[in-house]
Amino acid sequence: MIGLFLNFLEELRTRGRIYGYRFCPRGHIKTKPIHDDKGKCVAGKAVQVMIDNNLDFNVAYNTQNPNSDQITIPHPSE
Template identity: 45%
Template sequence: MSSLQALCSGLPLQPLPENPGRWAGVPHAPVRTPGLSPAEEQLALRNALRYFPLDVQELLAPEFAQELRLYGHIYMYRFCPAMKMRAYPIGQYPCRTRAAAAIMHMIMNNLDPAVAQFPQELVTYGGNGQVFSNWAQVIPNYSSRTEYEKLFAVGVTM
């Protein structure tokens, strides 16, 4: 399976990938200081864990809580793809339509470390312009119209 096919097949959960932490040699987004209450921190964790089955949430919850404390946001560094993020030739994207491949092509270009302002934090430009909120949103485990409508309705996706 090519790297693009693996990326498009969903989050790797069995086994979970190692957490590489923050990459060396690339700029990182400034630490955010959201000033969350304990209840708001719990809400942030619940929102982050919604992408994962219950059997891995126990392992991921402390890791995500630490990211929230250290960086003021849960980026899910563990799920940052090991492959080089860049715009691959459009015919290499495993998509049913050319329009879908074009969207993936654009996202991958925006996350290229040579293009993105803070690539590992998904920030393309301007300090806050993120492609996605975290790495789980990049990977299509929940890419269905039904799931999109649900997440849009509760205000956690655009």
């Protein structure tokens, strides 16, 4: 628990916010079409696609509107 606190404190000090990079997947998550998902429920498949879109940096960083009020989270490699 203290390790997690210290990790978040370091993120807060170096980045100004806590993003939880410690929990980012190590590999690349690639978004796939909804019909390629193995689920049986369309709503569940849609939720999975939304999660994958948020975790796929190529999708998440290329779809943000620079004129919107969205908060831009820096890529972990920055």
